[in-house]
Amino acid sequence: MERMWTIMRKEAYHIWRDPRTLGLILLLPALLLILLGYGISGESSNIPITVVDLSKTAASRQYIENYSVSQDFEVMYYASSEAELLSLIDTGKVQVGLLIPEDFGRKLNSGETASVQFYVNGSADPTNVQTIQLKVSAIGEMASEEILVNRLMRMGGGLSLTLPVETFVKTLYNPNGDRKLFMIPGLIPIILQVQALLLSALAIVKEREQGTMEQLIVTSIKPWELMLGKIIPYLVVSIFNLFALLILGQVLFGVTVAGNYWELVGLSVVFIVGSLGMGVLISNLAQSQMQAIYLAVFIVLIPAIILSGLLYPRDNMPWLSLAYSELLPVTHYLTITRAIIVRGVGSSLLWWSSIFPLVVLSIAYFAASVLVFRKRM
């Protein structure tokens, strides 16, 4: 037991006496949350649009206004031809183009069906393209309805008209559809994952490279004493990171923990221990720091970002990706953070679906890291 404390103290000296690294490991995760939080939570509002108005009538200007006054679109250019419109989309200056044909005003006035043509840049993220398409048609329908109502009112002579069915949607938990509330509780696990994994993945392999590991394995130290002793200082660092991230999320992004704060902290510690164990496991398998970083990035970190459910829902994943994501502690932890922070769900509801797998995986990875370690060359 004393040997574990000794390893811990030594490891703490390594961290403490290297102020530059200390600064990096304490500050970078927080900076990353700020950077990603703003970057990834951006709404797709003010989509740049270009307009070609060949009709040049009051009706066409009124129609364009429907788009220009909405928060979703911003008319950036007025082009004079379809070719110019397409080149603006080609060069990426706008995402959407609107072409109003010459006969637009005349057809509307005579009660015929007028048509407009939209161009949407489909090379962007399909989800975004879908959102843009939805917004374009929604505003288009509204404008169309308005024209129809006006037309009927003129015909009916002062008769007040309303649409027959009105739909109400009540959104639970995140009524404003705030992307931040969705993304921040997802980013916190990912950042902690990167942090804990890299810190511990380098811990053992560094000693191996500098030759001190050879000196340690000729002593009577036990593998678990060495592993735990090396992990605990990094656990402290990661817990500091956790609180920094939670506080930043609240102060900068207004994301508060709806559920039990300390329940979240406790489960976070379980996750961090598992991630550190995973890192030590990698460290024991790798022969050099370079190999350790490769294993960490390719086997854990990139799948953690793509498969954990941070960006894309896991429901539609093929079975192999789904099975792989189940083996990543971050997948389960991410479900937990979103549940506790956004929905305020208690741990009793999450027990079998997320907490149990998280605990099992964390213990398994740590145990494996001890078992894999050999006091031999």
Added chain:
Amino acid sequence: MNETVNAVETNDLSRRFGGFVAVRQLNFTIPRGEIFGLLGPNGAGKTTTIRMLCGILLPTDGQARVLGYDVARQPEEIKKRIGYMSQKFALYGDLTPIENLEFYAAIYSVPHAQRTQRISELIQLSGLTDYQKVLTRNLSGGWRQRLALACAIVHEPPMLFLDEATAGVDPVSRREFWDLIYQMAGQGTSILATTHYMDEAEYCNRIGMMYAGELIALESPDVLRTRVPGYLVQVDCEQPTEAVQALSDLPGIIETTIHGAQLHVLLNDAGEASHMLDTLREAGVVVRSSLPIQPSLEDVFLYMVEQHQASAKSDSGE
């Protein structure tokens, strides 16, 4: 069971890496309190041997016992009782000498009551008193080496392994280092040291010469020297190159080598010496002086390697 007379006993100890045999059937014993030197060039298998004896590398064949414990089956018993110091001086650069010593004292479970006493003893012994608070990475090679030794013996191990422990250290530090080793051996510590510095082998009670994974000689330094046959004469002359030429066809000469401005001439026996000098003078070589010398361990080693290769060749020829 650890009351055996010998600190180390090996029996056909071998290690192969894939198809490459790093160590082939070593058989030697180190009695308690002896300084045993493993001598040989880089790649001879010295480090592999030490690692097997320390219990951090499994032998692929044969057995070895250290302090009575089997290296393959009881490595942890061995690790408690040995000190190990490698050429890398595996110290933590961002810890002070005191902190390094405290670290290893705790790792080796030196009892608390004795710890402070033992550490200050070692600081004095290694002369690090003035450097206690300096970070280890700022110490020079010689000081780091002494600290590494102090760390390796903080638990007063009865057996000490030194793997190229003096590599890259200046001659004065090396001398002082060996003085410390002598002192420890005097107090009953058994020591196995590997080196490729032939002069260091003089400090050892017994020497095992290793070449290409095999033990080609096993004797005390004095006995080893007598193993080189013939009579060695050192000739100080001008034109040493011409001298070698002049002696090339002379019967009774085993070998002639140039050492700087001097010539080492190995003769069949002492009687040939005057004839050899006459031949040189006749060839117009100015001989300043000549005197019989003892073969150095380097001479012995080169001779042994030649013998070994010759016998290996005749073996494979049959």
